[in-house]
Amino acid sequence: xxxxxxxxxxxxxxxxxxxxxxxxxxxxxxxxxxxxxxxxxxxxxxxxxxxxxxxxxxxxxxxxxxxxxxxxxxxxxxxxxxxxxxxxxxxxxxxxxxxxxxxxxxxxxxxxxx
Amino acid sequence: xxxxxxxxxxxxxxxxxxxxxxxxxxxxxxxxxxxxxxxxxxxxxxxxxxxxxxxxxxxxxxxxxxxxxxxxxxxxxxxxxxxxxxxxxxxxxxxxxxxxxxxxxxxxxxxxx
Numbered sequence: 001x002x003x004x005x006x007x008x009x010x011x012x013x014x015x016x017x018x019x020x021x022x023x024x025x026x027x028x029x030x031x032x033x034x035x036x037x038x039x040x041x042x043x044x045x046x047x048x049x050x051x052x053x054x055x056x057x058x059x060x061x062x063x064x065x066x067x068x069x070x071x072x073x074x075x076x077x078x079x080x081x082x083x084x085x086x087x088x089x090x091x092x093x094x095x096x097x098x099x100x101x102x103x104x105x106x107x108x109x110x111x112x113x114x
Numbered sequence: 115x116x117x118x119x120x121x122x123x124x125x126x127x128x129x130x131x132x133x134x135x136x137x138x139x140x141x142x143x144x145x146x147x148x149x150x151x152x153x154x155x156x157x158x159x160x161x162x163x164x165x166x167x168x169x170x171x172x173x174x175x176x177x178x179x180x181x182x183x184x185x186x187x188x189x190x191x192x193x194x195x196x197x198x199x200x201x202x203x204x205x206x207x208x209x210x211x212x213x214x215x216x217x218x219x220x221x222x223x224x225x226x227x
Binding site: 090 | 118145147149154155156157158159162164169170172204206208210211213214215216217218219220221
């Protein structure tokens with residue numbers, strides 16, 4: 001079984017500041033890793049995914065994430081945030097075999113202050 | 115927009131009733147997954163359908179059931195509704211491969227009174 005822990009439930013930052021949203025996972029099998037964003041009253045949108053290869057993954061809207069196998073982490077970063085980045089962010093894993101079932105963390109609410 | 119549409123957008127039911135939620139998948143996608151997102155929580159996997167067959171199930175009781183139709187649209191049925199079933203129900207469609215992206219609809223918000 002897999003599990004995901006998002007270490008911060010809320011992260012407030014000022015506009016144009018850098019941000020890091022932390023995610024740790026646990027799994028006994030190989031996994032794929034994802035970050036999704038959820039804007040108010042909307043479904044989930046994929047920001048980026050890690051399947052294999054380079055541990056630094058670039059996604060949409062200037063976000064990137066780094067896979068660290070030894071620390072079982074997949075932290076999301078953005079060098080300079082914008083007001084429009086205010087949203088809920090979810091880290092997720094799926095096993096690399098069998099049905100693709102996404103296991104999500106509890107979410108991190110990112111609030112950007114002007 | 116992902117091309118995944120869910121209906122209705124909001125629904126109010128009373129305890130003990132039954133409900134059916136619907137999902138139209140993105141064109142060309144043969145796999146539909148359903149998730150339950152309680153308030154303030156991450157989504158939880160209910161089950162997945164691949165070419166009209168159930169292809170995996172999460173830790174949900176049998177009163178949660180589903181169907182996938184030949185056009186790959188899908189239904190989620192919940193019998194004997196309980197107060198804790200109040201949540202946002204999300205449908206996601208994909209091509210079915212392990213590494214394929216799941217595209218989510220905007221969800222159906224179910225309130226059980």
